Amino acid sequence: MGKFDGKTAVVTGASRGIGRVIAKKLAACGATVIINYNGSESKAAAVQQEIIDEGGRADIFQCNVSDFAACEAFFKAVTEKYGRIDFLINNAGITKDGLLMAMKEEDFDSVIDVNLKGTFHCIRFAARQMMRQRYGRIVNMASVVGVAGNAGQANYSASKAGIIGLTKSAAKELASRGITVNAIAPGMIETDMTADLSDKVKDEMMKQIPLKRFGQAEDVANAAAFLVSDEAAYITGQVLHVDGGMAM
Numbered sequence: 001m002g003k004f005d006g007k008t009a010v011v012t013g014a015s016r017g018i019g020r021v022i023a024k025k026l027a028a029c030g031a032t033v034i035i036n037y038n039g040s041e042s043k044a045a046a047v048q049q050e051i052i053d054e055g056g057r058a059d060i061f062q063c064n065v066s067d068f069a070a071c072e073a074f075f076k077a078v079t080e081k082y083g084r085i086d087f088l089i090n091n092a093g094i095t096k097d098g099l100l101m102a103m104k105e106e107d108f109d110s111v112i113d114v115n116l117k118g119t120f121h122c123i124r125f126a127a128r129q130m131m132r133q134r135y136g137r138i139v140n141m142a143s144v145v146g147v148a149g150n151a152g153q154a155n156y157s158a159s160k161a162g163i164i165g166l167t168k169s170a171a172k173e174l175a176s177r178g179i180t181v182n183a184i185a186p187g188m189i190e191t192d193m194t195a196d197l198s199d200k201v202k203d204e205m206m207k208q209i210p211l212k213r214f215g216q217a218e219d220v221a222n223a224a225a226f227l228v229s230d231e232a233a234y235i236t237g238q239v240l241h242v243d244g245g246m247a248m
């Protein structure tokens with residue numbers, strides 16, 4: 001018996017990185033996990049297979065979260081096939097870093113479109129079913145830079161700060177329907193997203209981390225599994241920092 005038996009979880013951007021580990025964690029606790037991806041179909045299928053091999057239940061769905069109509073179709077299809085959406089983990093995200101004065105409009109827009117609007121789209125359509133159920137758990141992936149800012153990441157920081165505001169507003173709107181909405185603000189986590197940073201940048205980052213190590217996707221997945229659990233039933237509208245103490 002897993003503590004999430006009978007639950008259906010949608011994890012966006014679960015083909016790689018943090019989303020992949022969250023999907024595996026929720027599945028290991030008994031949830032049926034919908035692995036969303038945009039471009040990496042073979043990687044999403046590999047995550048599904050790993051979960052099935054470990055005795056879990058998983059499905060894969062392609063959807064570009066920045067596309068409003070595609071998200072509507074995605075959540076309709078999930079609801080028709082599984083009958084419920086208990087957990088939504090809005091994890092899909094991209095970076096297009098650059099200094100503000102040189103940043104192209106399209107690089108600002110695309111990061112906002114995927115990270116912030118994508119989160120809005122998924123909440124918008126998942127909440128429909130959650131309201132019918134009078135139950136739901138939504139976890140949005142923010143970032144330490146959405147709280148503290150970061151030179152070279154004006155677009156990304158703005159998207160993540162926006163996610164925090166969106167989280168709090170959604171928490172207030174949806175609380176009466178038994179739906180909690182929280183955010184996680186990871187610090188520096190070792191994934192594809194951070195793999196290409198120079199040693200100089202990584203050394204600078206390390207100086208800002210009191211716990212003196214970079215985070216692992218498991219650190220974030222543990223926080224997500226807590227926020228969707230019954231133990232977190234009285235927590236909503238909060239930002240849980242998983243950053244080794246970077247922001248406090």
Ligand code: NAP
Pocket residue numbers: 012013014015016017018019036037038039040041063064065066090091092093094114141142143144185186187188189190191192193194
């Ligand atoms: P990652 O390894 O680059 O993986 C990103 C995931 O997002 C992939 O599965 C990708 O799927 C998916 N994705 C990207 N664009 C998408 C779209 N338009 N529609 C649907 N899925 C899309 O990133 P990560 O490091 O795991 O980061 C996961 C989340 O944590 C992001 O929101 C990120 O901003 C946040 N975060 C990360 C860190 C860190 O240090 N790594 C720190 C703070 C916050 P495809 O490959 O199929 O396109």
